Amino acid sequence: MTDTLTAPGTTRVVDARGSFCPGPLMELIRAIRESAPGQVIAVYSSDSGSKIDIPKWVEKAGHRLVELARRDGYDEIVVEKTH
Amino acid sequence: MNRILILGGGVGGTLTANLLVKKLRRQLKAGDVTITVVDQTGLHTYQPGFMYIAMGGERAESLQRPERGLLDSQVNLVVGEVAKVDEALRTIELRDGMRLEYDFLVLATGSRILPEAIEHFDTEAHHFYSAEAALELRKALDAFRGGRIVIGIAGMPYKCPPAPLEVAFLIEAELRQRRLRTKSELHFCSPIGRAFTIETVSEMATPILERKGIELHTFFNVESIDAERRVVQSLEGEELPYDLLILVPPHKGQQFLMDSGLAPAPGGWLPTDRATLQVGGRRNVFALGDATDLPLSKAGSTAHFEAPVVTERIVAAIEGRAIDPQRGDYLGKVMCFFEIGDGKGTLLQFDYEHPPHPPKPNQLWHLGKIVFNKTYWHTVPKGRV
Numbered sequence: 001m002t003d004t005l006t007a008p009g010t011t012r013v014v015d016a017r018g019s020f021c022p023g024p025l026m027e028l029i030r031a032i033r034e035s036a037p038g039q040v041i042a043v044y045s046s047d048s049g050s051k052i053d054i055p056k057w058v059e060k061a062g063h064r065l066v067e068l069a070r071r072d073g074y075d076e077i078v079v080e081k082t083h
Numbered sequence: 084m085n086r087i088l089i090l091g092g093g094v095g096g097t098l099t100a101n102l103l104v105k106k107l108r109r110q111l112k113a114g115d116v117t118i119t120v121v122d123q124t125g126l127h128t129y130q131p132g133f134m135y136i137a138m139g140g141e142r143a144e145s146l147q148r149p150e151r152g153l154l155d156s157q158v159n160l161v162v163g164e165v166a167k168v169d170e171a172l173r174t175i176e177l178r179d180g181m182r183l184e185y186d187f188l189v190l191a192t193g194s195r196i197l198p199e200a201i202e203h204f205d206t207e208a209h210h211f212y213s214a215e216a217a218l219e220l221r222k223a224l225d226a227f228r229g230g231r232i233v234i235g236i237a238g239m240p241y242k243c244p245p246a247p248l249e250v251a252f253l254i255e256a257e258l259r260q261r262r263l264r265t266k267s268e269l270h271f272c273s274p275i276g277r278a279f280t281i282e283t284v285s286e287m288a289t290p291i292l293e294r295k296g297i298e299l300h301t302f303f304n305v306e307s308i309d310a311e312r313r314v315v316q317s318l319e320g321e322e323l324p325y326d327l328l329i330l331v332p333p334h335k336g337q338q339f340l341m342d343s344g345l346a347p348a349p350g351g352w353l354p355t356d357r358a359t360l361q362v363g364g365r366r367n368v369f370a371l372g373d374a375t376d377l378p379l380s381k382a383g384s385t386a387h388f389e390a391p392v393v394t395e396r397i398v399a400a401i402e403g404r405a406i407d408p409q410r411g412d413y414l415g416k417v418m419c420f421f422e423i424g425d426g427k428g429t430l431l432q433f434d435y436e437h438p439p440h441p442p443k444p445n446q447l448w449h450l451g452k453i454v455f456n457k458t459y460w461h462t463v464p465k466g467r468v
Contacts, residue, residue, distance in 0.1 A: 020378045022275040026239050029274075029304055029318065053276050060302045061319040 007067050007078045011039040017074050021049040025057055028079065032063065035081050040066060046074040054079070085116045085401050088175065088185035090165055092122030092150040093130075095372035095386030096191035097464040102394040104155040105466065110401060111157050118158045119183065121175070125150050125162035128214075129459055131383060134246055136217035137224070138253045143214035153464040165192075168343040170365075187367050187397050190353055192340065194242060194373035194381055198332040201237055203310040208330040211250065212242065223327055224254070229266030230326030233315055236274050237305035238333030240352075242373060242381045244280060245431065247271070247331055248288055249422040255295045256424030269296070270323055272303035272315075283438045284421075284431060291423060291444075305330060334381070336374055352376035357435065358412040360393055367400075369393045380417050387463055388416040420452035428452055 014031050016024035024045035031041045043054065051068060054077045058065045066078040087103060089096045100120050110116040127150045135141035151160050163177040174182050196212045198204040209220040234251050251271045258264040271278070271292060277285040278292060278299055292299050304318040314322045315330070336351025345362060346353045354363045355375035362368040371393055372386030379385050395410040415435030422428050428449035433439040442448070462468045 022239070022280055023378050025275060033318070049282075056276050057302050057319075 007040070007042060007076075009040050010042045010078060011035070012041045014041060014043045016050075017044050017046040019045070019047065021047045021053060023047070024050040025053050028054060028057075028077075032061075032079070032081050037081050037083055040078060040080045043077045043079070044071070044074050045077065050077065051075045084114075085110070085186045086184055087116065087118045087187045087189070087397060088183055089118070089120045089189040089191060090175065091191035091193055091372070091374070092120050092125070092127055092154075092160070093191060093193050093372060093386065094383040094463060095390055096120055096122070096189065097127060097150065097153050098387060098390040098466055099189055099191065099371070099393050100158045101153075101155050101464065102390055102466050103397065104157050106394060106398045107401065116401065119161060120150070120154060120158055121161045121163060121165060121177070121183065122150050123162070123164050125160065127153050127464065129456070130212075131243065132456060133214055133217045134211050134243075134250060135456070136214055137211045137220040138250065138257070143218065146214060148460060153460070165337075165339050166342075167339055168345060170343070170345075170368075185367075187400070188369070189393055189397075190340070190345070190362065190368065190370040190374050191372050191386065192337045192374045194334045194336060196332040196334055200333045201305070201308060201330075203308040204237070204330065204332065207308045207310050207313070208237075208315075208328045208332075210330055210332050211246070212332055220329065224257070227263070227267075227327055229263050231268045231270065231324060232327045232329065233270045233272065233323050233325040234329045235272035235303060235305045235315060235323075236331045238331070239274055240381055241331045241334045243419075244380050244382070245284070245419065245421045247329075248279060248292075250329065251297050252291065252295065252424040253422055255297055264296075268298070270298045270300060270325075272300045272305065272317070272323070274302070274304045276301050281431075281433070281438055283440055287429070287441045295424075334373075340374070346374075346376075350376070357415065359396065360389055360413055361396075369396065377415075379415060380419065382417065382419055383463070384419045385417050388418075389413050390466075420448055420455065422449060422452065 014027045016027045028043045063082050064080040069076045107116050126147045129146045132146040166178045167176045174184050211217040258267050278288045279285040306318040307316045314324045316322050340346035341348045341351045353370040355370045360369045362370045371389035373381040392413040399406045418432045423444040427444040429441040429444045430448050431439040
């Protein structure tokens with residue numbers, strides 16, 4: 001899949017490309033802490049572990065996984081902060 | 084004249100200064116180069132020893148020596164707190180108003196702990212990231228007669244990533260020796276989805292946690308402490324009650340680096356090139372050790388292996404020659420011992436491309452760590468290993 005625009009409604013982009021696990025997850029957690037409920041965060045990660053770790057964390061933390069998409073050389077994981 | 088200014092007299096700063104002297108003797112003698120270390124206290128602290136104050140009978144006095152005695156006599160030492168770096172003027176300013184000029188700047192400013200960032204941390208939680216706190220933890224362990232011990236991490240990144248697991252293993256062994264194990268529960272909270280950030284280490288540590296009966300809680304990012312109910316709460320919505328709470332405090336880079344525009348808030352970690360160790364693409368500014376934003380262990384070992392890279396790059400620039408690629412690129416090398424308890428340890432050795440494959444824990448690696456701790460003063464800061 002080639003590069004596409006980040007999902008509509010995204011309020012913040014966390015570009016963690018080049019950061020290794022657990023860097024992207026930690027960056028998302030920081031963004032979640034700083035965001036308000038309802039805000040949508042897109043994480044870009046080139047680490048292959050993120051597409052597994054981040055959805056698991058999102059489920060445990062009770063937030064909502066909006067989208068998980070393969071982009072050009074990285075994954076985009078979109079998360080809505082629900083509470 | 085080339086003025087080399089090194090901020091920080093820890094492992095990275097001290098070793099870089101001493102290595103530079105070895106490579107620049109002629110230029111120093113001719114007065115073409117000056118090397119200055121600025122350190123806040125003038126005391127060099129061996130921080131890996133803190134854990135042994137809590138767990139191994141180490142004394143705080145044994146972990147500090149005057150920085151002056153560790154530096155080559157040709158290195159100037161200024162004791163003072165840095166307030167600001169002015170990149171346009173190539174100066175740094177100290178809190179007392181003193182200004183120092185530089186042509187090359189080495190930022191070996193380490194990390195700082197912020198227990199106060201979490202409410203009730205100071206009254207409810209113990210840690211081992213300072214000599215005083217480690218001694219308090221020792222007293223709390225001595226007074227412990229059974230109950231729930233919770234060990235967790237209140238913010239990443241933090242210094243010496245294996246340390247919380249090591250403490251869990253060592254406490255478990257101690258409780259067995261004191262015949263308190265059957266009266267105690269041990270809980271280990273990891274912020275990520277496994278026991279340790281590096282997968283191969285996690286694969287080694289997880290069965291040991293199981294064997295020792297230490298309950299692993301994954302995705303537990305410490306958010307708050309309810310002091311009244313004596314529970315620690317996670318961002319993920321879990322709660323764990325405790326009788327003894329041991330938390331790694333949140334860590335940050337130095338405030339003056341953020342104030343000077345060198346490191347972004349809120350973390351304060353310097354944006355550092357993983358190979359050249361240059362900061363934000365600046366030709367003459369380098370970072371090493373805890374201060375960087377590299378995805379590596381914040382540990383003395385990292386600084387130890389980064390110092391020769393910074394040295395080679397500065398020396399090559401001063402001598403007007405090409406950088407030796409064998410010595411001038413950092414490949415991510417880190418090496419550290421890992422305590423398992425019961426007098427056993429293992430070794431973590433890795434770089435950017437090669438994850439660690441820890442050998443089966445044995446007494447040799449535990450003894451290796453003890454010998455390294457004792458001989459540190461004569462080896463690492465002086466560039467002998």
